[in-house]
Amino acid sequence: MLDIVYLSAIESSLARVALVLGIALALPFIFDKSKTTHRTAVFAVAALLAGRYLWWRATVTIAPLGLTWDFLASWSLLAIETAAIASSLSSFAILSRIKQRSSEATAKLDWWAPYAPPRVAVLIATYNETLDVLERTIIGAKALNHPAKQILVLDDGRRDWLRDYCAAQGVRYLVRPDNKGSKAGNINHAIATLSRDAQPPDFVAVLDADFVPHRGFLSRSLALFKSRSVGLVQTPQHFFNADPIQHNLGLNRSYPDEQRLFFDHLQPARDAWGIAFCCGTSSVVRWTALRAVGGFPEDSVTEDFMMTLVLRDGGWDTVYLNEPLTEGLAPEGLKEYVTQRARWCLGMMQIARSRVGPFARNNLRLRDRWSIIDAVLYWTTTFPFRLATLIYPLLYWYFNITVVNATVADVISFFGVYYLWILLAMGLVARGLVVPVLNDVSQILGALPITRAAFTGLLKPHGHPFQVTAKGGQRDRIVVQWRLLLPYLVLFALTLGGLLIGIFADRFAFNDAGQGKQVVLFWTLYNMVVLATTILAFVELPRSEVHVADRPEPARLTTPEGVFDVMVEGLTLDTLRVSQLSLPQGTVGTVALDGVGDVRATVIGRNRRGNRLRLQTTEAQKEALILKFYTDGGSPGIAAAKFLPVARDAALRLMR
Incomplete structure (x- = not known):
């Protein structure tokens, strides 16, 4: 029974x-x-x-x-x-609820015409990043299609080699006597310096040292500042490398990075409620708003979220443009990944106990206070x-x-x-x-x-x-x-x-x-x-720099043995993988790459589909490759998971 x-x-x-x-x-x-x-x-x-x-x-x-x-x-x-x-x-x-602003940005492009475009200072804060990380960001910032811009590299590491590199690139280099206030203090030192210029900027864009802007980052973001109440525009973060979870579990090609839910869905939803928040990099701030609130707050290790609340306390709006306009480097190791998230958590707790906390006396709206409580x-x-x-x-x-x-x-x-x-x-x-x-x-x-x-x-x-x-x-x-x-x-x-x-x-x-x-x-x-x-x-697992084109692209390889039409299937700053070709190792020639020019190349290996070649690029060609990899096209990486590819890749990882 x-x-x-x-x-x-x-x-x-x-x-x-x-x-x-x-x-x-x-x-x-x-x-x-x-x-x-x-x-x-x-x-x-x-x-x-x-x-x-x-x-x-x-x-x-x-x-x-x-x-x-x-x-x-x-x-x-x-x-x-x-x-x-x-x-x-x-x-x-x-x-x-959700709000998407792409059509609004398109409708408001160049809202300042027929007057001169607004002046923008692009701030790249750096501490200990290497040249291969920094050069991508600096070269990408120089390629932004907004004409009235200046690039400033804010070096809290006070490195002579970076000063010399900036001089060679024609960008402004700033240092300060100490590292007080960490990243926020570094940015505030730059703001104070800019305020003494003959012509201060109208807007300030913030890029982390490892985030490369797409060419349209400024023009698309600035479009939303037509409304004079907007103090800050935030755009999403996309990553050109796999995060530690994707990489270590072998899911680079089938599982999205851990930030996609937040940037692709939660931030547009928060924007619909009027509570989208600044995430530091990939944002643009109105100069008058920045000066009115006294710069970036230094009393939290997450100055970006706190900046949102300080602006709201001052009566300024923060909005979100959900378009892939920058791409950067995700933490490559688990230690760095965990450190970053623990810092975000600590900063949020500091904000909850601060002058712009949910229970403090300030000018925040009820929904702003809810936003803080939600994060806590x-x-x-x-x-x-x-x-x-x-x-x-x-x-x-x-x-x-x-x-x-x-x-x-x-x-x-x-x-x-x-x-x-x-x-x-x-x-x-x-x-x-x-x-x-x-x-x-x-x-x-x-x-x-x-x-x-x-x-x-x-x-x-x-x-x-x-x-x-x-x-x-x-x-x-x-x-x-x-x-x-x-x-x-x-x-x-x-x-x-x-x-x-x-x-x-x-x-x-x-x-x-x-x-x-x-x-x-x-x-x-x-x-x-x-x-x-x-x-x-x-x-x-070991990592190597890999850039695989969204789709194979044709190229022409010229060697003493003849001229060959090939398909490029893999391309990095110094290697090339092509199909439809079988040449002996050591063969030297030039390969014509779209947007780069004729690059000297040497065959270094074979596989069943074709050859691998080593590229010998000039400085100009290297910069052209950086622009080709990072500043054009849509979002890198995987947008969403599908069951069968995830299951396949997980099985392959277990068999390693």
């Missing part, structure tokens, strides 16, 4: 799941992600299912009130989970919750502490339906950017230092040094990040040990948990998959 009741409950739960799956198949044909009503309806259902799930968790799955370990464990997990869901619901509310919730709930999901099942296996007392049928009915609807909703508004396991891994990688930074920043917001994200350098060997990896190795070993105890050790007879044991078993198996993938991501 009990088996019949159990099977009936399972069937009922699966029916609810089937209903969601049916809706998932039908909704894409009628859903329009540009319509606020459609987006609001989908996320309203998500909110209702979240409430239904939390009510079930609080009334059915937790231990009764009392001074027991079961009570402490189950209620503490529920509290952490509730906070994380509250953060998600806030994000859903933001995502319920994200950093203080998402990462602790990820850690909790890994740790709490261990309490059952090792100490017989019941954390979630639930039947399989109920888990499917309440959690399964809620989780599937979230995947459906995010798939509709941001298709291919929310991938189970991989999304967990992206958050777990830095969960420990980020959680530490979150609560350290809230309790002690001041006195923390600015940590620069290292870029460039040699990445030509396998490196295991043992210091970051060790906690997850321990968790994996404990999870595996707990699983073996639960299966084989008779003395741990936790069968009194009933179906709760099956729930914890599935939870544990999922954690093992996530932890194994996380561990794999900490093994950093």
Whole structure:
């Protein structure tokens, strides 16, 4: 009889799941992600299912009130989970509307005509970047199609070789006597210098040292300043290299970088609410607004987000232009990746405790205060919750502490339906950017230092040094990040040990948990998959500079053996890979590349499709290649994931 009741409950739960799956198949044909009503309806259902799930968790799955370990464990997990869901619901509310400004930018191009174009100072702040990183940005900035511009390199490293390079490039070089205020202080020193010029600029553009602007970056961004209330225009960050998660898991060609959800979807949604925020690089600021608020704030290590709030406090608008107008270098190593995100987290906590915090006396609107609270919730709930999901099942296996007392049928009915609807909703508004396991891994990688930074920043917001994200350098060997990896190795070993105890050790007879044991078993198996993938991501694979054209392009190779029409399939600053050719190693000739000219080349190898050649470029040709790689075309990288390519690449990575 009990088996019949159990099977009936399972069937009922699966029916609810089937209903969601049916809706998932039908909704894409009628859903329009540009319509606020459609987006609001989908996320309203998500909110209702979240409430239904939390009510079930609080009334059915937790231990009764009392001074027991079961009570402490189950209620503490529920509290952490509730906070994380509250953060998600806030994000859903933001995502319920969206604004795209491309048509507005096109309509307002050259709004200053027939008068002279506005003067723009392009600031490139640098500290320890190498020449191969900096030259891309400087050459790209010089190629911007806005005529009234000056390029300033702000060198906090005070390097003679960079001063000489800037002189050769004809760009302005600035240093200061100290590094007070870090990046914000560096920019403010440049602003003070510009204010003493005979003709100060009308606008200031900010580029990180590793971000190359497309030719239209200034002209497209400036178009939105026709409205005199606009103080800042932010554009998205795109990356021409794979981030550590993509690269170390072998997903360069099939899985998007971790920032795509934020820049492609969250920022346009925030813009629709009037709360888009500055992200530092790839932004343009009105000079009068900058001077009115006293420059970039120096009381947070994330001066960019704080700059947004300082401008809002002064009555200026910040807007977002969702076009690929710059591309830069993503952190290449896990250590740098985690350091960067921990700094973002710390800076957000500093802002929450600052003069422009959500509870401070200032001129911020209610929606601006909500924006800050939303960001604080994200950093203080998402990462602790990820850690909790890994740790709490261990309490059952090792100490017989019941954390979630639930039947399989109920888990499917309440959690399964809620989780599937979230995947459906995010798939509709941001298709291919929310991938189970991989999304967990992206958050777990830095969960420990980020959680530490979150609560350290809230309790002690001041006195923390600015940590620069290292870029460039040699990445030509396998490196295991043992210091970051060790906690997850321990968790994996404990999870595996707990699983073996639960299966084989008779003395741990936790069968009194009933179906709760099956729930914890599935939870544990999922954690093992996530932890194994996380561990794999900490093994950093060698990198090499690779630029593969969006599509093969024709070229002509001239050698003593004759003239050959070939297809270029791979091109870097010093190598070329061509198909439809088979020449002996050592053959010397010239290859005619579109936009570059005739480049001297030597055959250095063969493969079954053709030859590899070494390029010997002049300085002018090298600059032309940099412009060809970085300043034209659309967005680099992968925009969204697809299941089969991700599965294929993941399988190939496991076989390495």
